[in-house]
Amino acid sequence: MTELFLEERNCDTCPIRHRAVCSKCEADELELLDSIKYYRTYDAGQPVVWAGDEMDFVASVVSGIATLSQTMEDGRTQMVGLLLPSDFLGRPGRAIAPYDVTSNSDLTLCCFRRKPFEKLLQDTPSIAQRLLEMTLDELDAARQWMLILGRKTAREKIASLLIIIAQREASLRKRRPTDGSSFELPLTREAMADYLGLTLETVSRQVSALKRDGIIELEGKRLVTVPDFEALMAETGDDSDGGLPV
Amino acid sequence: MTELFLEERNCDTCPIRHRAVCSKCEADELELLDSIKYYRTYDAGQPVVWAGDEMDFVASVVSGIATLSQTMEDGRTQMVGLLLPSDFLGRPGRAIAPYDVTSNSDLTLCCFRRKPFEKLLQDTPSIAQRLLEMTLDELDAARQWMLILGRKTAREKIASLLIIIAQREASLRKRRPTDGSSFELPLTREAMADYLGLTLETVSRQVSALKRDGIIELEGKRLVTVPDFEALMAETGDDSDGGLPV
DNA sequence: TCTGCCACTTGATCCGGATCAAAGTGGCCC
DNA sequence: GGGCCACTTTGATCCGGATCAAGTGGCAGA
Incomplete structure (x- = not known):
């Protein structure tokens, strides 16, 4: 950004x-x-x-x-x-x-x-x-x-973080994130927890839950694939327009 | 600031x-x-x-x-x-x-x-x-x-907000906050809650608790007196040096 | 003076996420 | 190949703050 x-x-x-x-x-x-x-x-x-x-x-x-x-x-x-x-x-x-x-x-x-x-x-x-x-x-x-820290649920926080990382990685490549694209999580579960004001256990549970629900796919612990960006976006609680103009 | x-x-x-x-x-x-x-x-x-x-x-x-x-x-x-x-x-x-x-x-x-x-x-x-x-x-x-939103307890959040307001009011007057000084809360309980990522009920309870514990005094609903700034500071969870240099 | 409203307080209960505990996974050094 | 260590997952329980609900006080307007 x-x-x-x-x-x-x-x-x-x-x-x-x-x-x-x-x-x-x-x-x-x-x-x-x-x-x-x-x-x-x-x-x-x-x-x-x-x-x-x-x-x-x-x-x-x-x-x-x-x-x-x-x-x-x-x-x-x-x-x-x-x-x-x-x-x-x-x-x-x-x-x-x-x-x-x-x-x-x-x-x-x-x-x-x-x-x-x-x-x-x-x-x-x-x-x-x-x-x-x-x-x-x-x-x-x-x-x-x-807003993420103060008002979102754990699940919404994780979804928001994934979106943020996906968007920033994509913008480094001068692209928009697309359905099916993958990215490497650059953070440990603990670092994600420190980002989101959660514990690492909660992060792990919610990532597993998003995977179980088919919102994301995981290869190993770090490589995330998002089959449907809209679906992930819907989990953030944000307006569908994706929040701030970037 | x-x-x-x-x-x-x-x-x-x-x-x-x-x-x-x-x-x-x-x-x-x-x-x-x-x-x-x-x-x-x-x-x-x-x-x-x-x-x-x-x-x-x-x-x-x-x-x-x-x-x-x-x-x-x-x-x-x-x-x-x-x-x-x-x-x-x-x-x-x-x-x-x-x-x-x-x-x-x-x-x-x-x-x-x-x-x-x-x-x-x-x-x-x-x-x-x-x-x-x-x-x-x-x-x-x-x-x-x-940091306040992500990691502090409700009581620490309230104490932090009071300190922030006291410091900013004092700095408008080119002073440091001193023991015994008072200030008007410029926010409703609901606005405080929106600031801190809490509900207005929790804000009310924690303000009452700080009053009960002698950390602050209240005149009416809005006028706050802090008998001992160190004591209030200790409730924020921050380092005793008061956090960021301002 | 009465009425209604708004900001606030207080109480009872509930629940999401923290905490405590125990395994599971995989990378890597020897 | 074995073992260690950092990271992660999963389970059981607990608790702080949310939620739902009722009540208080002050004050503006009738």
Whole structure:
């Protein structure tokens, strides 16, 4: 949903670099970006930053999955953000990370040192504007998520999450999700539970129930096939138009 | 938390106008702002816009309370935003309102027609930057809210909401909340329930319980006094440092 | 003063999801 | 090939908050 400066087809490294090449931005931006960027990789399950840490970079997800989460003293955790390739991590002007960031798979980030990136933002209104766009998208997603957390049943929550993942995977490929398409669940049952404000047992039970009812098919534990998107959509409790325009 | 261009002490009309006067922005901005702004007032309970409507303005809350909410087909409602004076409403570049906006009290908005405002944004990086700041604040608030919705007990939810309201009221007055301070609850029990993903009965019970336990005092139904902020904070389940830096 | 309404409180019961417990599955290292 | 470990499923029971229901208090309007 939030693709920063990206046209996916041609971008094999850093999303920002690509956009700098392909449109809107001038050549010297590209050079500046090149001069301040670097790549980092993380293993599955590895922390990227802890809440409260100083974060001296912002980054764009190149490949893999990362999550933002908050943990209470007694260990209850709530995921508050899900970062897929092309999503943006970090906040210009803010040194302290407000959430734990964790890689949920092998993860590659394209990082920019924060100070030069902020300077770039100031000098390049089009990038600042794009960042505002992306932040508004994130805010929409967060608010849609709030409806899920506050008012939906466990079954509706699972269905909603599956739809969200399917749509985001499809949009990475510049497609609409279609009947019969499959996707890999990028999250463990526990991570799904942390996303949805449930326990992992409830997630497991509801996934099994959706499978039993023929709404989804499962190959192994992670590969989901949706024979009929409308049927899955109907389980979310949302309006049939699919909620927010994306 | 999100005070746009505002220094409250001197601002008796529109927040943006004031900031244009007092700092960062030049005189011609002020004139442009003056030329595109206008005021609107709403009665308590009146809709400001419906989700899906075209919204041809952005606005700043001058006085009163407004809420953003989403409603499912079957009537379940989740509040996704709470707008206090100085908060910003609307999204440059986006014509369609994604949520219902409702006034929860007599409400005055300082509105800007969207197109000229967008032009102003493009021409005035400092305003664009400020808007990004505010959007990031809103995103933080939304994510804190997600933790409340997903993982907290009813009692913790109520305590968290009281703290949030107390802090925001205090910050409008440029103060920190102190022991013994009072504030008016700007929401009905039902609106609180919609905020917290509870029913109004549960809200009522938990407010009564906090009162019974001496954590809060109530005068009438709406006027809350907090004898000991630490004690209330302890009921939220958050770290003692009060969560996010604000 | 009475009436009706609205916001709220309180009580009784129910149920969905949490919790506690025990197996089952599969990937991978030796 | 064996065994371990992380992840998942399934079962039994419990409990917090929803639901259904009744009652209170304040206040606007007749």
